[in-house]
Amino acid sequence: xxxxxxxxxxxxxxxxxxAINGFGRIGRACARMILSEQKHxxxxxxxxxxxxxxxxxxxxxxxxxxxxxxxxxxxxxSAPSPSECDFSGAEIVLDCSGVFTRRADLKPYLDRGAxxxxxxxxxxxxxxxxxxxxxxxxxSIVSAGSCxxxxxxxxxxxxxxxxxxxxxxxxxxxxxxTDQKLLDAKNDDWRRGRASAINIIPIKTSxxxxxxxxxxxxQNNAKAIGIRVPVPDVSxxxxxxLLENPVDPEEINAAYENAQSAALGVTRSPKVSxxxxxxxxxxxxxxxxxxxxxxxxxxxxWHDNESGxxxxxxxxx
Numbered sequence: 255x256x257x258x259x260x261x262x263x264x265x266x267x268x269x270x271x272x273a274i275n276g277f278g279r280i281g282r283a284c285a286r287m288i289l290s291e292q293k294h295x296x297x298x299x300x301x302x303x304x305x306x307x308x309x310x311x312x313x314x315x316x317x318x319x320x321x322x323x324x325x326x327x328x329x330x331x332s333a334p335s336p337s338e339c340d341f342s343g344a345e346i347v348l349d350c351s352g353v354f355t356r357r358a359d360l361k362p363y364l365d366r367g368a369x370x371x372x373x374x375x376x377x378x379x380x381x382x383x384x385x386x387x388x389x390x391x392x393x394s395i396v397s398a399g400s401c402x403x404x405x406x407x408x409x410x411x412x413x414x415x416x417x418x419x420x421x422x423x424x425x426x427x428x429x430x431x432t433d434q435k436l437l438d439a440k441n442d443d444w445r446r447g448r449a450s451a452i453n454i455i456p457i458k459t460s461x462x463x464x465x466x467x468x469x470x471x472x473q474n475n476a477k478a479i480g481i482r483v484p485v486p487d488v489s490x491x492x493x494x495x496l497l498e499n500p501v502d503p504e505e506i507n508a509a510y511e512n513a514q515s516a517a518l519g520v521t522r523s524p525k526v527s528x529x530x531x532x533x534x535x536x537x538x539x540x541x542x543x544x545x546x547x548x549x550x551x552x553x554x555x556w557h558d559n560e561s562g563x564x565x566x567x568x569x570x571x
Contacts, residue, residue, distance in 0.1 A: 270571060273298035273344035273368070275336065276351030277308050279432065280374045283564035284348055285312060287534075289323045294346075294571060298329040300339045305330040317487045317560070318532060337362035346571050350374040357381045360395050371395045372570050374563070376403070376464050386468040387517040387536050387566050398567045401559040402426040403464035404536040405491040406478065408518045409553050414471060416509045417551075418498035424478040426459050428489040429527075429559060434482065446482075455482040488527040489559045491537060494552045506551050507541040517566065521556075530556045534565035 272294050274281045281301070288296045301308055308330065314320055333339045336354055339362075341347055347363040349371060354360055356379040363371050376384060376399055383393045387404045399407075406424050413419050434450035441447025445455050459480035466472045511520050519538040523529075530538065537555035545552040 270294045270345045271297050271343055272346045272348060272571065273300070273339070273341040274348045274350055275300045275339055275341075276349060276353070276374070277301035277303070277312070278350060278352075279560050280564055280567070281348070281350035282312050282315070283318075283560045284350065284567055286318070286321050286323070287561075287564055287568050291568075294568075296328055297343055298331070298339075298341050300331045300333050300341070302332055302334065304332070335362075336360060337366075339363070339366075342367060345369045347371045348374065348567060348571070350567075355379065355382075355397075357395055364394055369394070370571075372567055373397045374567060376400055376460055376467075384464060384467045385570060388515060388569065390570070396570060398563065398570055399464050399468070400460065401489065401536065401557060401563040402428065402459055402461040402478075402480070402491065403468065404517070404563065404566055405489075405555055405557050406461050406465050406476075406493060407468050408537040409491065409493050409539070409555055410465065410472065410476075410495070411469070412509050412513045412518070413495050413497065413506070413551065413553070417501055417505075419472075419495050420475065420498060420549075421496040422462070422465075422472065422476040422478075422493055424461060424476070424491065424493040426461055426478060426480045426489060426491055428459075428480055428482055429485045429487050430455075430482050450482060451484045453482075453484070456480070457482055485527055487558060487560055488530045488556065490527070490554055490556055492543075492552065492554045494550060497549050497551055500548045501546050501551055503541075503544040503546050503551075506544050506546065506553060507539070510539045510541075510553075516569065517562075525556060527556070530558050532561055533558050534561055536562045536566055 347368045355377045377397045385396045430450035457480045462476040462478035517536045519535040539555045543554035
């Protein structure tokens with residue numbers, strides 16, 4: 255299976271016009287996918303940085319390398335809030351700012367003509383639907399969740415449907431992100447303030463909380479922690495499941511192989527993190543790392559936390 259294959263759109267899907275607010279790691283990843291797939295049309299970008307800087311960062315990327323595309327038809331603006339964004343003509347807005355997470359903040363996009371809004375972070379507002387991978391809710395404002403929650407959801411659902419899951423303990427081994435510091439600095443979370451490129455840093459993660467929002471079956475039976483490590487991209491979700499009955503690794507791996515999709519993949523090759531850069535799946539189960547002990551099963555899945563998450567946002571579009 256080609257994990258970086260085009261999206262699985264049905265024949266009835268037509269070209270949609272898209273605007274992006276927030277042209278950081280996820281916003282630029284979404285734009286690259288839109289332009290490379292040509293399933294939709296990117297018409298506007300808003301970010302506080304100037305146009306020349308944004309185009310430079312779009313074309314040259316230290317992780318994903320160069321990307322040549324014509325942005326002459328894309329309008330650039332630097333509005334500070336959704337109510338001031340010039341997104342006229344956009345049917346779908348991708349808010350990748352990470353700042354606007356409440357319906358009241360995002361509603362101006364709809365008031366100004368957009369039909370749908372997809373946000374790149376778990377919402378603080380319970381009124382916004384948190385959409386698990388490969389779902390297609392009809393709500394006008396939808397969150398694509400998070401890369402870690404999406405990976406955990408995919409791993410959990412396969413085992414729950416096949417074997418029954420009683421409890422989950424998960425660890426997200428995650429690349430450092432732009433909200434961390436290169437050198438030790440002040441932070442309310444003392445560990446998060448430590449130098450990201452030379453430390454293994456335990457942090458809090460909302461993966462388990464968001465898993466419960468995805469699916470009520472996981473209410474109060476999932477816990478997770480995060481570990482930030484000194485790589486710029488790609489993460490490994492390691493989850494241990496208490497199942498209803500004893501299993502063996504081949505049963506577990508076979509279940510994932512039978513459930514493969516655009517979002518869920520399987521590899522039997524001995525991968526390392528750089529092998530995953532640019533792949534569009536949200537979870538690629540590494541079968542050699544599957545462990546079982548009675549009713550306990552440990553499963554590990556790779557994901558490019560930038561490309562994989564951006565792919566899920568575009569599938570929601």
